[in-house]
Amino acid sequence: MVLNYIWIFFFLIAFAIALVKLIVFGDMQIFPAIIQSTFDMAKTGFEISIGLTGILTLWLGLMRVGEAGGIVKILSKIVGPFFARLFPELGKDHPATGSIILNLAANMLGLDNAATPMGLKAMKEMQATNPHKDTASNAQIMFLTLNASGLTLIPITVMMYRAQMGAADPSDIFVPIMMATFFSTLIGLISVSIYQRINLFDKVIMAYLGGLFAIIIGVLYYFSTLNRDQITVVSKLVSNVIIFSVIVSFILLALRKKVNVYETFIEGAKEGFGVAVKIIPYLVAILVAIAVFRASGALDILVKGVRWIFMLCGCNTDFVDALPVAFMKPLSGNGARGMMIETMKNFGADSFAGKLACTLQGAADTTFYIVALYFGSVGITKTRYALVCGLLADFAGAVAAIFICYMFFHK
Numbered sequence: 001m002v003l004n005y006i007w008i009f010f011f012l013i014a015f016a017i018a019l020v021k022l023i024v025f026g027d028m029q030i031f032p033a034i035i036q037s038t039f040d041m042a043k044t045g046f047e048i049s050i051g052l053t054g055i056l057t058l059w060l061g062l063m064r065v066g067e068a069g070g071i072v073k074i075l076s077k078i079v080g081p082f083f084a085r086l087f088p089e090l091g092k093d094h095p096a097t098g099s100i101i102l103n104l105a106a107n108m109l110g111l112d113n114a115a116t117p118m119g120l121k122a123m124k125e126m127q128a129t130n131p132h133k134d135t136a137s138n139a140q141i142m143f144l145t146l147n148a149s150g151l152t153l154i155p156i157t158v159m160m161y162r163a164q165m166g167a168a169d170p171s172d173i174f175v176p177i178m179m180a181t182f183f184s185t186l187i188g189l190i191s192v193s194i195y196q197r198i199n200l201f202d203k204v205i206m207a208y209l210g211g212l213f214a215i216i217i218g219v220l221y222y223f224s225t226l227n228r229d230q231i232t233v234v235s236k237l238v239s240n241v242i243i244f245s246v247i248v249s250f251i252l253l254a255l256r257k258k259v260n261v262y263e264t265f266i267e268g269a270k271e272g273f274g275v276a277v278k279i280i281p282y283l284v285a286i287l288v289a290i291a292v293f294r295a296s297g298a299l300d301i302l303v304k305g306v307r308w309i310f311m312l313c314g315c316n317t318d319f320v321d322a323l324p325v326a327f328m329k330p331l332s333g334n335g336a337r338g339m340m341i342e343t344m345k346n347f348g349a350d351s352f353a354g355k356l357a358c359t360l361q362g363a364a365d366t367t368f369y370i371v372a373l374y375f376g377s378v379g380i381t382k383t384r385y386a387l388v389c390g391l392l393a394d395f396a397g398a399v400a401a402i403f404i405c406y407m408f409f410h411k
Contacts, residue, residue, distance in 0.1 A: 006289075006328075006335055007285065007286070007289050010289040010290065010292060010293040010298075011289060011292060011293075013293065013296070013298050014034065014292040014293050014295070014296035014298055015296075017296045017297055017298050017301075018030045018031055018034060018296045021296075021297065030295075030296065030297075033295050034292055034295045034296055036295075037288075037291040037292060037294070037295040038288045038291060038292060040291065041284075041287040041288050041290070041291035041342075042284050042287070042288055044287060044341070044345070045280070045283040045284035045287040045288070046280060046284060048161070048164050048283065048341065049276055049277070049280040049283050049284075050276065050280075051164045053272060053273050053276040054272075055160040055163070056160075056271075056272035056273075056276050057269040057270075057271075057272025057273060057276075058269065058272070059272075060268045060269055060271045060272045061264075061265040061266065061267075061268040061269030061272070062246075062247060062250055062265065062268070063250075063268060064264055064265065064267055064268025064269075065250045065251060065254045065259070065261055065264050065265050065268065066249075066250035066253065066254070067102070068254055068257065068259045068264045069250055069251075069252075069253030069254035069255075069256065069257050069259060070253055070256075070257055071105065071250065071253060074253075075101045075105055076097065076098070076101055079101065079208075081204050081208075082204060082205065082208045083097065083100070083101075085198065085199075085202055085204055085205050086142055086189075086198065086205075087100075087139045087142060087143075088198075089137065089138055089139050090126070090129075090139050094125070094126075094129070095125045095128075096122045096125035096126045096139075099118050099119075099121040099122035099125060100122045100143060102118040103115050103118035103119040103121075103122055103147070104146065104147075104151065107147065107150065107151055107152060107365075108151055108152060115147075119143075119147060119374060120374065120377050122143060123140060123143070123374045123375075123377060123378050124377065124378055126139050126140050126143065127140070127378040127379075127380075133378075133379060133380075134379065134380060134381050134382055135380065135381075135382040135384065136375060136380050136382065136383050136384050136386055138196050140374075140375075140380070140386075141192060141195075141196075141383075141384060141385065141386045141389070142192050142196070144370060144371065144374055144375070144386050144390065145188045145189070145191070145192045145386065145389045145390055145393060146185065146188065146189070147365055147370050147374070148188060148364065148365050148366070148367040148370050148371075148389075148390035148393050148394065149181070149184045149185040149187075149188035149189070149364060149365065149390075149393035149394075149397065150181050150184060150185075150362065150363060150364040150365035150393075150397065151181050151182075151184075151185040152177055152178065152181045152362050155173065155174065155177045155178075155358075155362040158173060158177065158340075158358050158361055158362045159171055159173070159174070161337070161340065161341060161344075161358070162344070162349055162358055165341065165344040165345065165349040165354075166349050167344075167349035167350055167354075168349075168350055171240055171243070172355065173355055173358045173359050173362065174238070174242075174243075175219065175223070175238060175408070176355075176359045176401070176404045176405055176408050176409075177358075177359050177362035177363060177401075178219075179216055179219060179400065179404050180359055180362070180363035180397055180400040180401040180404050181362060181363050181364065181397060182212065182216050182400075183216075183396050183397065183399075183400035184363055184364045184393045184394070184396050184397030184400065185393065186209070186213070186396070187392055187393050187395075187396035188389055188390065188392065188393030188396075189209075191388070191389040191392045191393070192385075192389045195385050195389070223407070223408070224407070283337070283338065286335050286337075286338040287338045287341065287342070289338075290335070290338045290339060290342050291342070294342065294346075299324060302324075302327075303320055303321065303323065303324070306320050306323060307320045316406075316410075318352055318353070318410065319352075319353075319356055319402050319405070319406070321343065321347060321353035321356075321357075322343055322353045322354075322356035322357040322360060324339040324342075324343070325339040325340050325343065325357045325360040325361055326360045326398040326401075327339075329360065329361065329364060329365075329366060329394060329398070330364075330366065330367045330368055330390075330391060330394045336360075336361055336366065337361065339357065340357045340358060340360075340361045343357035344357065344358070352405070352409050352410055352411075355405060355408075355409045356401065356402065356405040356409070359401040359404065359405050360397075360398055360401045360402075363397035363398060363400065363401040364393055364394040364396075364397035364398065365394075367387065367390035367391055367393070367394055368387075370390070371383055371386055371387055371390065
Protein backbone atom coordinates (compact mmCIF):
# COMPACT_ATOMS: atom_id res chain seq x y z
CA MET A 1 0.00 0.00 0.00
CA VAL A 2 2.77 2.45 0.91
CA LEU A 3 4.65 1.69 -2.30
CA ASN A 4 1.44 2.32 -4.26
CA TYR A 5 1.18 5.86 -2.87
CA ILE A 6 4.88 6.53 -3.43
CA TRP A 7 4.62 5.34 -7.03
CA ILE A 8 1.61 7.57 -7.74
CA PHE A 9 3.22 10.51 -5.91
CA PHE A 10 6.36 10.32 -8.08
CA PHE A 11 4.38 10.44 -11.32
CA LEU A 12 2.00 13.22 -10.23
CA ILE A 13 4.77 15.46 -8.86
CA ALA A 14 6.87 14.85 -11.99
CA PHE A 15 3.91 15.75 -14.22
CA ALA A 16 3.17 18.95 -12.26
CA ILE A 17 6.78 20.15 -12.36
CA ALA A 18 7.10 19.27 -16.06
CA LEU A 19 3.97 21.33 -16.84
CA VAL A 20 5.39 24.31 -14.95
CA LYS A 21 8.69 24.04 -16.84
CA LEU A 22 6.85 23.82 -20.17
CA ILE A 23 4.31 26.62 -19.57
CA VAL A 24 6.34 29.06 -17.45
CA PHE A 25 9.89 28.49 -18.71
CA GLY A 26 9.14 27.20 -22.22
CA ASP A 27 11.20 24.03 -21.75
CA MET A 28 10.26 22.08 -24.89
CA GLN A 29 12.54 19.14 -24.04
CA ILE A 30 11.17 18.23 -20.62
CA PHE A 31 8.49 15.76 -21.73
CA PRO A 32 10.69 14.01 -24.35
CA ALA A 33 13.38 13.67 -21.66
CA ILE A 34 10.89 12.13 -19.23
CA ILE A 35 9.60 9.62 -21.78
CA GLN A 36 13.15 8.66 -22.79
CA SER A 37 14.03 8.10 -19.13
CA THR A 38 11.17 5.59 -18.81
CA PHE A 39 12.54 3.55 -21.72
CA ASP A 40 16.10 3.68 -20.42
CA MET A 41 15.27 2.66 -16.87
CA ALA A 42 12.87 -0.10 -17.94
CA LYS A 43 15.76 -1.62 -19.87
CA THR A 44 18.14 -1.10 -16.93
CA GLY A 45 15.71 -2.75 -14.51
CA PHE A 46 15.33 -5.82 -16.71
CA GLU A 47 19.07 -6.19 -17.29
CA ILE A 48 19.85 -5.87 -13.57
CA SER A 49 17.20 -8.43 -12.58
CA ILE A 50 18.46 -11.00 -15.07
CA GLY A 51 22.05 -10.26 -14.09
CA LEU A 52 21.23 -11.12 -10.48
CA THR A 53 20.26 -14.70 -11.38
CA GLY A 54 23.72 -16.19 -10.96
CA ILE A 55 24.47 -14.59 -7.60
CA LEU A 56 21.01 -15.34 -6.18
CA THR A 57 21.36 -18.93 -7.33
CA LEU A 58 24.76 -19.22 -5.64
CA TRP A 59 23.73 -17.81 -2.26
CA LEU A 60 20.32 -19.46 -2.00
CA GLY A 61 22.08 -22.75 -2.72
CA LEU A 62 24.73 -22.05 -0.07
CA MET A 63 22.06 -21.08 2.48
CA ARG A 64 20.36 -24.43 1.92
CA VAL A 65 23.70 -26.23 2.42
CA GLY A 66 24.31 -24.30 5.66
CA GLU A 67 20.82 -25.07 6.92
CA ALA A 68 21.25 -28.80 6.18
CA GLY A 69 24.63 -28.71 7.93
CA GLY A 70 23.05 -27.56 11.20
CA ILE A 71 23.85 -23.86 11.18
CA VAL A 72 20.57 -23.20 13.05
CA LYS A 73 21.59 -25.40 16.00
CA ILE A 74 25.00 -23.77 16.16
CA LEU A 75 23.53 -20.27 16.11
CA SER A 76 20.97 -21.35 18.73
CA LYS A 77 23.77 -22.36 21.09
CA ILE A 78 25.66 -19.15 20.44
CA VAL A 79 22.77 -16.69 20.84
CA GLY A 80 20.36 -18.83 22.90
CA PRO A 81 21.05 -17.18 26.30
CA PHE A 82 20.82 -13.74 24.69
CA PHE A 83 17.53 -14.54 22.92
CA ALA A 84 16.02 -15.97 26.11
CA ARG A 85 16.29 -12.52 27.67
CA LEU A 86 15.16 -10.57 24.61
CA PHE A 87 12.12 -12.82 24.06
CA PRO A 88 11.19 -13.86 27.61
CA GLU A 89 7.54 -14.59 26.78
CA LEU A 90 8.47 -17.20 24.15
CA GLY A 91 10.16 -19.55 26.58
CA LYS A 92 13.06 -21.88 25.88
CA ASP A 93 11.60 -24.27 23.29
CA HIS A 94 9.12 -22.10 21.42
CA PRO A 95 8.68 -23.25 17.78
CA ALA A 96 9.33 -19.70 16.53
CA THR A 97 12.92 -19.70 17.82
CA GLY A 98 14.37 -21.63 14.89
CA SER A 99 12.59 -19.43 12.31
CA ILE A 100 13.72 -16.27 14.11
CA ILE A 101 17.34 -17.41 14.05
CA LEU A 102 17.20 -18.39 10.36
CA ASN A 103 15.56 -15.08 9.49
CA LEU A 104 18.18 -13.04 11.35
CA ALA A 105 20.97 -15.19 9.87
CA ALA A 106 19.69 -14.54 6.34
CA ASN A 107 19.46 -10.81 7.15
CA MET A 108 23.02 -10.87 8.50
CA LEU A 109 24.14 -12.36 5.20
CA GLY A 110 22.22 -9.67 3.33
CA LEU A 111 19.92 -12.19 1.62
CA ASP A 112 16.71 -10.16 1.65
CA ASN A 113 14.61 -12.59 -0.38
CA ALA A 114 15.71 -15.58 1.68
CA ALA A 115 14.96 -13.81 4.96
CA THR A 116 11.35 -12.86 4.21
CA PRO A 117 9.78 -16.38 4.08
CA MET A 118 11.53 -17.29 7.35
CA GLY A 119 10.34 -14.05 8.96
CA LEU A 120 6.74 -14.69 7.94
CA LYS A 121 6.96 -18.19 9.39
CA ALA A 122 8.38 -16.84 12.66
CA MET A 123 5.62 -14.25 12.91
CA LYS A 124 2.96 -16.93 12.31
CA GLU A 125 4.44 -19.18 15.01
CA MET A 126 4.57 -16.30 17.51
CA GLN A 127 0.98 -15.39 16.65
CA ALA A 128 -0.13 -18.90 17.62
CA THR A 129 0.70 -18.13 21.27
CA ASN A 130 -0.31 -14.46 21.15
CA PRO A 131 -3.30 -14.03 23.49
CA HIS A 132 -4.50 -10.85 21.74
CA LYS A 133 -4.67 -11.70 18.03
CA ASP A 134 -5.20 -8.16 16.76
CA THR A 135 -2.41 -6.65 18.88
CA ALA A 136 1.34 -7.09 18.44
CA SER A 137 2.96 -8.99 21.29
CA ASN A 138 6.21 -7.92 22.92
CA ALA A 139 8.08 -10.73 21.17
CA GLN A 140 6.65 -9.77 17.78
CA ILE A 141 7.64 -6.12 18.26
CA MET A 142 11.17 -7.08 19.31
CA PHE A 143 11.49 -9.37 16.29
CA LEU A 144 10.12 -6.74 13.92
CA THR A 145 12.46 -4.03 15.24
CA LEU A 146 15.49 -6.29 14.86
CA ASN A 147 14.39 -6.84 11.25
CA ALA A 148 13.79 -3.13 10.68
CA SER A 149 17.26 -2.34 12.01
CA GLY A 150 18.64 -4.45 9.16
CA LEU A 151 21.47 -6.12 11.09
CA THR A 152 23.85 -7.13 8.30
CA LEU A 153 27.24 -8.77 8.58
CA ILE A 154 27.71 -9.76 4.93
CA PRO A 155 25.73 -7.49 2.55
CA ILE A 156 25.53 -9.93 -0.36
CA THR A 157 22.61 -8.20 -2.10
CA VAL A 158 24.23 -4.76 -2.04
CA MET A 159 27.53 -6.19 -3.26
CA MET A 160 25.93 -7.97 -6.18
CA TYR A 161 24.20 -4.75 -7.26
CA ARG A 162 27.56 -2.98 -7.06
CA ALA A 163 29.05 -5.72 -9.23
CA GLN A 164 26.23 -5.24 -11.74
CA MET A 165 26.90 -1.50 -11.88
CA GLY A 166 30.61 -2.00 -12.58
CA ALA A 167 32.24 -1.31 -9.20
CA ALA A 168 35.98 -1.98 -9.17
CA ASP A 169 35.61 -3.78 -5.82
CA PRO A 170 31.98 -4.60 -4.96
CA SER A 171 32.95 -5.61 -1.41
CA ASP A 172 34.52 -2.30 -0.39
CA ILE A 173 31.34 -1.29 1.47
CA PHE A 174 31.45 -4.45 3.61
CA VAL A 175 33.03 -2.99 6.76
CA PRO A 176 31.14 0.36 6.63
CA ILE A 177 27.78 -1.44 6.37
CA MET A 178 28.71 -3.80 9.18
CA MET A 179 29.49 -0.88 11.49
CA ALA A 180 26.52 1.30 10.47
CA THR A 181 24.01 -1.51 10.86
CA PHE A 182 25.39 -2.29 14.32
CA PHE A 183 24.47 1.20 15.54
CA SER A 184 21.05 0.91 13.89
CA THR A 185 20.39 -2.40 15.65
CA LEU A 186 21.72 -1.11 18.97
CA ILE A 187 19.36 1.91 18.98
CA GLY A 188 16.42 -0.28 17.92
CA LEU A 189 17.18 -2.78 20.66
CA ILE A 190 17.54 -0.09 23.33
CA SER A 191 14.28 1.61 22.33
CA VAL A 192 12.26 -1.64 22.47
CA SER A 193 13.90 -2.61 25.76
CA ILE A 194 12.84 0.70 27.31
CA TYR A 195 9.22 0.12 26.26
CA GLN A 196 9.25 -3.51 27.42
CA ARG A 197 11.31 -2.79 30.55
CA ILE A 198 13.90 -5.36 29.61
CA ASN A 199 16.90 -5.08 31.90
CA LEU A 200 19.73 -4.20 29.55
CA PHE A 201 22.09 -4.33 32.52
CA ASP A 202 21.49 -8.06 32.87
CA LYS A 203 24.88 -9.80 32.96
CA VAL A 204 24.18 -11.93 29.87
CA ILE A 205 22.83 -9.04 27.80
CA MET A 206 25.71 -6.82 28.88
CA ALA A 207 28.19 -9.53 27.96
CA TYR A 208 26.78 -9.92 24.44
CA LEU A 209 26.24 -6.22 23.75
CA GLY A 210 29.49 -5.26 25.43
CA GLY A 211 31.41 -7.78 23.34
CA LEU A 212 29.84 -6.57 20.10
CA PHE A 213 30.35 -2.92 21.03
CA ALA A 214 34.01 -3.56 21.91
CA ILE A 215 34.56 -5.24 18.55
CA ILE A 216 32.96 -2.37 16.62
CA ILE A 217 34.86 0.29 18.56
CA GLY A 218 38.06 -1.70 18.05
CA VAL A 219 37.43 -1.87 14.30
CA LEU A 220 36.70 1.86 14.15
CA TYR A 221 39.83 2.67 16.12
CA TYR A 222 42.00 0.40 13.97
CA PHE A 223 40.76 1.92 10.72
CA SER A 224 41.19 5.43 12.13
CA THR A 225 44.92 4.72 12.36
CA LEU A 226 45.17 3.89 8.63
CA ASN A 227 45.36 6.19 5.65
CA ARG A 228 42.81 6.01 2.80
CA ASP A 229 44.78 3.54 0.69
CA GLN A 230 45.42 1.24 3.64
CA ILE A 231 41.74 1.31 4.63
CA THR A 232 40.78 0.19 1.13
CA VAL A 233 43.30 -2.66 1.07
CA VAL A 234 42.51 -3.96 4.58
CA SER A 235 38.75 -3.64 4.17
CA LYS A 236 38.88 -5.52 0.87
CA LEU A 237 41.01 -8.30 2.38
CA VAL A 238 38.84 -8.71 5.49
CA SER A 239 35.63 -8.66 3.46
CA ASN A 240 36.72 -11.38 1.08
CA VAL A 241 38.29 -13.59 3.78
CA ILE A 242 35.08 -13.53 5.85
CA ILE A 243 32.80 -14.19 2.88
CA PHE A 244 34.87 -17.14 1.63
CA SER A 245 35.17 -18.47 5.19
CA VAL A 246 31.37 -18.52 5.45
CA ILE A 247 31.14 -20.53 2.23
CA VAL A 248 33.75 -23.05 3.36
CA SER A 249 32.16 -23.31 6.83
CA PHE A 250 28.77 -24.17 5.34
CA ILE A 251 30.34 -26.88 3.20
CA LEU A 252 32.33 -28.36 6.10
CA LEU A 253 29.25 -28.40 8.34
CA ALA A 254 27.29 -30.23 5.65
CA LEU A 255 30.09 -32.76 5.15
CA ARG A 256 30.16 -33.41 8.88
CA LYS A 257 26.45 -34.24 8.75
CA LYS A 258 27.09 -36.48 5.72
CA VAL A 259 24.87 -34.28 3.58
CA ASN A 260 25.08 -34.57 -0.19
CA VAL A 261 26.44 -31.05 -0.60
CA TYR A 262 26.04 -30.85 -4.37
CA GLU A 263 22.43 -32.02 -4.48
CA THR A 264 21.48 -29.84 -1.51
CA PHE A 265 23.11 -26.85 -3.19
CA ILE A 266 21.22 -27.53 -6.42
CA GLU A 267 17.94 -27.85 -4.52
CA GLY A 268 18.37 -24.42 -2.96
CA ALA A 269 19.89 -22.87 -6.07
CA LYS A 270 16.83 -23.70 -8.16
CA GLU A 271 15.00 -20.94 -6.32
CA GLY A 272 17.49 -18.36 -7.56
CA PHE A 273 16.13 -18.02 -11.08
CA GLY A 274 12.56 -17.84 -9.83
CA VAL A 275 13.41 -15.06 -7.40
CA ALA A 276 15.32 -13.09 -10.06
CA VAL A 277 12.41 -13.31 -12.50
CA LYS A 278 9.89 -12.45 -9.79
CA ILE A 279 11.54 -9.13 -8.94
CA ILE A 280 11.63 -7.88 -12.58
CA PRO A 281 8.23 -6.09 -12.56
CA TYR A 282 8.84 -4.58 -9.12
CA LEU A 283 12.28 -3.29 -9.99
CA VAL A 284 11.20 -1.96 -13.40
CA ALA A 285 8.18 -0.23 -11.86
CA ILE A 286 10.09 1.61 -9.16
CA LEU A 287 13.08 2.46 -11.40
CA VAL A 288 10.77 4.00 -14.01
CA ALA A 289 8.97 6.03 -11.33
CA ILE A 290 12.27 7.27 -9.92
CA ALA A 291 13.56 8.06 -13.41
CA VAL A 292 10.46 10.17 -14.11
CA PHE A 293 10.82 11.91 -10.74
CA ARG A 294 14.48 12.70 -11.43
CA ALA A 295 14.03 13.67 -15.12
CA SER A 296 11.34 16.20 -14.20
CA GLY A 297 13.75 17.92 -11.82
CA ALA A 298 11.73 17.07 -8.68
CA LEU A 299 14.55 15.12 -7.06
CA ASP A 300 17.02 17.91 -7.81
CA ILE A 301 14.73 20.40 -6.06
CA LEU A 302 14.54 18.21 -2.96
CA VAL A 303 18.29 17.54 -2.87
CA LYS A 304 19.17 21.19 -3.49
CA GLY A 305 16.89 22.23 -0.63
CA VAL A 306 18.65 19.88 1.79
CA ARG A 307 22.06 20.91 0.43
CA TRP A 308 21.22 24.58 0.96
CA ILE A 309 20.27 23.97 4.60
CA PHE A 310 23.52 22.16 5.36
CA MET A 311 25.57 24.76 3.50
CA LEU A 312 24.09 27.43 5.77
CA CYS A 313 25.39 25.40 8.70
CA GLY A 314 28.86 25.29 7.14
CA CYS A 315 28.80 21.49 6.64
CA ASN A 316 30.28 19.49 3.80
CA THR A 317 27.39 18.55 1.51
CA ASP A 318 28.83 15.74 -0.61
CA PHE A 319 26.62 13.26 1.25
CA VAL A 320 23.41 14.92 0.02
CA ASP A 321 23.51 13.20 -3.39
CA ALA A 322 22.93 9.85 -1.65
CA LEU A 323 20.18 11.05 0.71
CA PRO A 324 17.30 9.90 -1.56
CA VAL A 325 18.20 6.35 -0.49
CA ALA A 326 17.87 7.30 3.18
CA PHE A 327 14.56 9.10 2.51
CA MET A 328 13.13 6.08 0.71
CA LYS A 329 14.52 3.28 2.89
CA PRO A 330 11.86 3.33 5.65
CA LEU A 331 9.10 3.38 3.03
CA SER A 332 10.08 0.87 0.39
CA GLY A 333 12.92 -1.62 -0.02
CA ASN A 334 12.42 -1.69 -3.78
CA GLY A 335 12.24 2.10 -3.84
CA ALA A 336 15.47 2.48 -1.85
CA ARG A 337 17.13 -0.15 -4.02
CA GLY A 338 16.03 1.79 -7.08
CA MET A 339 17.43 5.01 -5.61
CA MET A 340 20.71 3.23 -4.85
CA ILE A 341 21.00 1.94 -8.42
CA GLU A 342 20.00 5.33 -9.81
CA THR A 343 22.67 7.05 -7.68
CA MET A 344 25.36 4.64 -8.89
CA LYS A 345 24.17 5.09 -12.47
CA ASN A 346 24.33 8.90 -12.26
CA PHE A 347 27.46 9.40 -10.13
CA GLY A 348 29.32 6.10 -10.64
CA ALA A 349 29.47 2.97 -8.50
CA ASP A 350 32.87 4.01 -7.10
CA SER A 351 31.97 7.63 -6.39
CA PHE A 352 31.50 8.84 -2.82
CA ALA A 353 27.76 9.23 -3.45
CA GLY A 354 27.58 5.74 -4.95
CA LYS A 355 29.35 4.11 -2.01
CA LEU A 356 27.34 6.08 0.55
CA ALA A 357 24.10 5.12 -1.20
CA CYS A 358 25.06 1.45 -0.92
CA THR A 359 25.99 1.85 2.75
CA LEU A 360 22.67 3.59 3.46
CA GLN A 361 20.89 0.74 1.70
CA GLY A 362 22.57 -1.82 3.94
CA ALA A 363 22.49 0.19 7.17
CA ALA A 364 18.81 -0.40 8.02
CA ASP A 365 15.69 -2.02 6.61
CA THR A 366 12.25 -1.03 5.37
CA THR A 367 10.24 -0.28 8.49
CA PHE A 368 6.86 0.59 6.94
CA TYR A 369 7.04 -2.36 4.54
CA ILE A 370 8.06 -4.81 7.27
CA VAL A 371 5.28 -3.59 9.57
CA ALA A 372 2.70 -3.95 6.80
CA LEU A 373 3.98 -7.33 5.58
CA TYR A 374 4.74 -9.14 8.84
CA PHE A 375 1.87 -7.82 10.94
CA GLY A 376 -0.54 -7.95 8.02
CA SER A 377 0.29 -11.61 7.38
CA VAL A 378 -1.15 -12.58 10.79
CA GLY A 379 -3.96 -10.02 11.01
CA ILE A 380 -2.40 -7.64 13.53
CA THR A 381 -3.92 -4.15 13.34
CA LYS A 382 -2.64 -2.64 16.62
CA THR A 383 1.13 -2.25 16.17
CA ARG A 384 1.69 -0.34 19.45
CA TYR A 385 5.20 1.21 19.48
CA ALA A 386 6.71 -0.98 16.72
CA LEU A 387 6.80 1.83 14.14
CA VAL A 388 8.48 4.32 16.49
CA CYS A 389 11.26 1.88 17.39
CA GLY A 390 11.77 0.86 13.77
CA LEU A 391 12.09 4.47 12.58
CA LEU A 392 14.54 5.28 15.38
CA ALA A 393 16.69 2.38 14.16
CA ASP A 394 16.46 3.67 10.57
CA PHE A 395 17.55 7.18 11.60
CA ALA A 396 20.46 5.89 13.67
CA GLY A 397 21.64 3.71 10.79
CA ALA A 398 21.51 6.60 8.30
CA VAL A 399 23.47 8.98 10.56
CA ALA A 400 26.07 6.31 11.33
CA ALA A 401 26.41 5.44 7.63
CA ILE A 402 27.15 9.07 6.70
CA PHE A 403 29.83 9.52 9.38
CA ILE A 404 31.48 6.15 8.64
CA CYS A 405 31.54 6.73 4.86
CA TYR A 406 33.24 10.09 5.37
CA MET A 407 35.88 8.19 7.33
CA PHE A 408 36.34 5.46 4.73
CA PHE A 409 35.68 7.01 1.33
CA HIS A 410 35.68 10.81 1.37
CA LYS A 411 38.74 12.51 -0.06
